[in-house]
Amino acid sequence: MKALKIIVLAKQVPDTRNVGKDAMKADGTVNRAALAAIFNPEDLNALELALQLKDQVKGSSLTILTMGPGRAAEVIREGLYRGADHGILLTDRKFAGSDTLATSYALAQTIDKMKPYDVVFAGRQAIDGDTAQVGPQVAEKLNLPQITYAEEIVNVKSNEILIKRRLDRGVEVVSSSFPVLITVHSSAPDCRPRNAKLLMKYKHAKTVTEIQDMSEDYLDIFQNRSYLKIEEWSVNDIVVDEEALGLGGSPTKVKKIENVVFKAKESKKLTPLDEDIDMLMKELIENHTIG
Amino acid sequence: MANFYNDNKDLKFHLSHPLMKKIVSLKEKDFVDSAKFDYAPVDFEDAMDSYEKTLEIVGEICGDVIDPNAESVDKEGPQLINNEVVYARGTQQNHEVLTKAGLIGMSLPRMYDGLNFPMVPYVMAAELVSRADAGFANIWGLQDCAETMHEFASEELKAEFLPRFAKGATAAMVLTEPDAGSDLQAVQLKGKQISASYDKDTDTYFLNGVKRFITNGDADISLVLARSEEDTADARGLSLFVYDREHKAVKIRRIENKLGIKGSPTCEMVFTNAPAKLVGDRKMGLIKYVMSLMNSARLGIGAQSVGLGEAAYREAVKYAKERVQFGKAIIEFPAVYEMLRMMDVKNKAMRTLLYETARYVDVYKAYTFISEDRPLTAEERQESKKYQKVADVFTPLLKLVSSEYANSIAYDSLQIHGGAGFMKDFPIERIYRDARITSIYEGTSQLQVVAAIRGVSTGAYLSRIQEFDAEKVMPELEYLKKMLQDMTSEYQKMVDLVNEKKDPEYLDFHARRLVEMAGNIIMGYLLLQDTVRDEEFKITTELFIRNGRSENKQKADYIMNSEIKDLGIFKFQN
Numbered sequence: 054m055k056a057l058k059i060i061v062l063a064k065q066v067p068d069t070r071n072v073g074k075d076a077m078k079a080d081g082t083v084n085r086a087a088l089a090a091i092f093n094p095e096d097l098n099a100l101e102l103a104l105q106l107k108d109q110v111k112g113s114s115l116t117i118l119t120m121g122p123g124r125a126a127e128v129i130r131e132g133l134y135r136g137a138d139h140g141i142l143l144t145d146r147k148f149a150g151s152d153t154l155a156t157s158y159a160l161a162q163t164i165d166k167m168k169p170y171d172v173v174f175a176g177r178q179a180i181d182g183d184t185a186q187v188g189p190q191v192a193e194k195l196n197l198p199q200i201t202y203a204e205e206i207v208n209v210k211s212n213e214i215l216i217k218r219r220l221d222r223g224v225e226v227v228s229s230s231f232p233v234l235i236t237v238h239s240s241a242p243d244c245r246p247r248n249a250k251l252l253m254k255y256k257h258a259k260t261v262t263e264i265q266d267m268s269e270d271y272l273d274i275f276q277n278r279s280y281l282k283i284e285e286w287s288v289n290d291i292v293v294d295e296e297a298l299g300l301g302g303s304p305t306k307v308k309k310i311e312n313v314v315f316k317a318k319e320s321k322k323l324t325p326l327d328e329d330i331d332m333l334m335k336e337l338i339e340n341h342t343i344g
Numbered sequence: 345m346a347n348f349y350n351d352n353k354d355l356k357f358h359l360s361h362p363l364m365k366k367i368v369s370l371k372e373k374d375f376v377d378s379a380k381f382d383y384a385p386v387d388f389e390d391a392m393d394s395y396e397k398t399l400e401i402v403g404e405i406c407g408d409v410i411d412p413n414a415e416s417v418d419k420e421g422p423q424l425i426n427n428e429v430v431y432a433r434g435t436q437q438n439h440e441v442l443t444k445a446g447l448i449g450m451s452l453p454r455m456y457d458g459l460n461f462p463m464v465p466y467v468m469a470a471e472l473v474s475r476a477d478a479g480f481a482n483i484w485g486l487q488d489c490a491e492t493m494h495e496f497a498s499e500e501l502k503a504e505f506l507p508r509f510a511k512g513a514t515a516a517m518v519l520t521e522p523d524a525g526s527d528l529q530a531v532q533l534k535g536k537q538i539s540a541s542y543d544k545d546t547d548t549y550f551l552n553g554v555k556r557f558i559t560n561g562d563a564d565i566s567l568v569l570a571r572s573e574e575d576t577a578d579a580r581g582l583s584l585f586v587y588d589r590e591h592k593a594v595k596i597r598r599i600e601n602k603l604g605i606k607g608s609p610t611c612e613m614v615f616t617n618a619p620a621k622l623v624g625d626r627k628m629g630l631i632k633y634v635m636s637l638m639n640s641a642r643l644g645i646g647a648q649s650v651g652l653g654e655a656a657y658r659e660a661v662k663y664a665k666e667r668v669q670f671g672k673a674i675i676e677f678p679a680v681y682e683m684l685r686m687m688d689v690k691n692k693a694m695r696t697l698l699y700e701t702a703r704y705v706d707v708y709k710a711y712t713f714i715s716e717d718r719p720l721t722a723e724e725r726q727e728s729k730k731y732q733k734v735a736d737v738f739t740p741l742l743k744l745v746s747s748e749y750a751n752s753i754a755y756d757s758l759q760i761h762g763g764a765g766f767m768k769d770f771p772i773e774r775i776y777r778d779a780r781i782t783s784i785y786e787g788t789s790q791l792q793v794v795a796a797i798r799g800v801s802t803g804a805y806l807s808r809i810q811e812f813d814a815e816k817v818m819p820e821l822e823y824l825k826k827m828l829q830d831m832t833s834e835y836q837k838m839v840d841l842v843n844e845k846k847d848p849e850y851l852d853f854h855a856r857r858l859v860e861m862a863g864n865i866i867m868g869y870l871l872l873q874d875t876v877r878d879e880e881f882k883i884t885t886e887l888f889i890r891n892g893r894s895e896n897k898q899k900a901d902y903i904m905n906s907e908i909k910d911l912g913i914f915k916f917q918n
Binding site: 246253 | 385397401450
């Protein structure tokens with residue numbers, strides 16, 4: 054079958070999985086300085102499915118697209134170390150303060166500029182906002198069919214892709230034509246490790262801005278190795294209504310952030326007897342703790 | 345989320361040793377590969393950065409995949425199904441992840457899809473994998489066979505076999521036979537040359553016989569030691585062959601049920617007219633190629649031992665901090681904290697010996713490969729010889745000391761766990777069993793002494809010690825150097841005392857004592873050099889030297905009070 058052009062949307066996020074006491078600032082916002090910046094975990098699952106698709110369909114290419122500040126180029130390098138072919142960093146002060154609506158608008162316009170493409174992968178949600186909105190919004194704006202909660206690529210044919218979805222009470226296999234947008238669930242396979250050769254090949258990959266800030270030691274290698282230049286796009290590279298970008302284009306306003314400390318209000322003592330365990334299970338299922 | 349490379353700063357310290365500058369420049373030959381390969385370094389700093397970043401990948405895989413799999417791999421073990429060895433599921437996953445990460449064939453040149461890594465970062469990766477799962481380290485570490493083929497096989501064989509490693513091919517070194525353990529000269533397996541008319545271009549040999557205790561016996565690529573010369577009985581009748589599993593001419597008769605390293609399959613193999621190709625020249629199998637393979641394998645056991653020691657020490661610290669007795673954590677009690685400190689001291693001592701030895705091997709091997717392209721200058725030849733000589737005597741010393749240390753650290757760690765350590769509930773129980781093999785395979789401790797005593801009798805250890813002593817230290821470290829100098833003159837006295845008797849059996853009787861005395865002095869100097877580079881090693885160095893000094897005094901006292909006629913007291917009488 055013909056080679057596919059695959060795009061993976063990835064986000065650099067603060068690592069909220071190991072939160073210490075200084076994770077939040079006094080004003081209730083995330084203290085980004087105290088938390089390591091990482092590749093959003095479900096975006097890594099998305100990258101793995103994209104790489105599997107690339108492995109299956111010979112000659113396919115994979116581009117990582119990330120929107121964020123300059124340091125988000127690290128996400129692109131991490132992708133290159135694992136098998137991505139290209140990366141685009143979408144960065145501009147005018148994107149600052151974007152909510153999911155403004156973000157999905159900017160991403161959709163960027164993807165539109167990257168036409169033709171066949172599959173767009175994204176993680177289900179990012180661990181900083183947990184909205185799970187950006188992927189579906191991008192699909193809507195581009196008028197693409199979307200498959201959410203993907204767990205596995207069941208099959209791929211020249212005009213169709215079969216995806217297994219992970220749902221609350223089971224799995225479902227759906228198919229779609231191309232182009233399609235797929236958001237990937239954490240139950241998909243873990244992303245493959247960084248490959249030593251690819252790491253050595255791409256460790257000097259830099260955006261234009263990063264090259265400008267570099268010491269002169271390695272400047273000459275960019276002359277001979279064009280693949281080391283990570284593309285950097287700004288508002289000027291895409292067709293957008295600037296009013297729909299950034300803080301101005303974001304109707305979502307964070308009113309208040311509360312630091313919730315869980316406290317046991319009442320406690321019950323259970324004996325390890327079948328009826329007590331049965332009661333506990335029923336209660337846990339009822340309040341959706343499990344199941 | 346654990347990273348076994350980043351959580352141990354001693355590794356970075358040893359990786360950044362000053363001699364690396366020389367090693368990298370020899371290994372990368374003025375960085376010529378950077379014009380041909382997109383992953384080749386452009387200069388020294390670039391190469392070091394690549395080693396470090398690659399070790400971070402290794403460390404991450406060890407922490408996130410191999411270590412969490414170790415328990416189930418130990419429990420499940422490999423199975424023999426339809427004459428095929430099927431690895432435990434965790435082993436399969438470990439191998440797959442390491443292959444995807446490009447970590448098989450690390451030391452091979454880039455023309456064979458390798459990473460062209462020197463021994464130092466490769467051995468460091470082996471230490472990390474061993475800390476995560478020492479049994480799995482064997483399967484991964486048998487990529488050493490690739491290095492042996494690279495060194496000795498013909499261009500055709502190299503082109504055929506070497507690129508398969510990067511794709512995840514597994515390997516085995518097939519040496520031992522039922523009647524030949526340490527005495528490899530007794531190997532019988534027959535390789536008869538068939539008529540040249542079969543295939544004029546490639547002369548194929550057919551192997552018949554039984555091999556035993558073969559680690560990873562059902563590997564994709566096997567290096568097999570076999571008797572190619574009829575009517576011979578000694579080492580000179582043995583040649584080395586490469587057998588490809590694709591031929592399906594080997595029956596795996598059984599997988600041994602072992603005390604430890606249970607994830608690593610140990611097989612009995614029956615060769616029946618198995619087609620194989622000759623590696624290098626006939627008759628050189630044992631005397632040259634296997635000797636080289638054994639040396640790198642012994643360096644590998646050094647890495648395995650250091651990894652095990654590190655794992656055992658960390659388990660002990662964790663437990664001693666958590667375990668409360670008599671109202672306080674047991675780490676507060678002198679009996680426990682002394683043990684813990686000395687475990688760490690031993691780890692650091694054997695680690696510094698490991699990387700020192702790896703550096704020697706790196707220098708002389710790099711010269712060996714350079715000499716294939718151009719003749720070495722007189723100066724280079726001399727340097728290469730010097731490093732080879734010292735590597736040859738340091739390798740058995742390393743194997744001896746590190747494997748014994750790994751066992752003693754694992755013993756102490758289990759002891760700190762008390763009754764809990766005797767149960768299957770903690771990793772130390774597995775680590776303790778896994779450590780036991782290190783002082784047995786690739787030559788027992790007793791055989792390492794036989795090899796290492798040459799370093800005593802030729803004066804090779806002493807001259808290296810004198811070179812160490814000539815290096816300057818800061819005034820505040822002079823007292824440590826003085827202690828080592830005293831230990832050295834005591835050692836010299838003992839060597840003279842034993843030699844004066846001119847009795848080979850008497851020398852054998854005291855050989856281990858003399859080798860271990862030299863070992864204590866050598867590790868003391870190496871730790872002192874580490875302290876010169878980083879003063880954080882000072883306490884370790886002082887504790888090691890104080891302990892070594894009293895050990896050596898005890899040995900010296902024993903030697904001074906022993907006569908040749910005493911040997912008879914020990915001889916077994918019915």
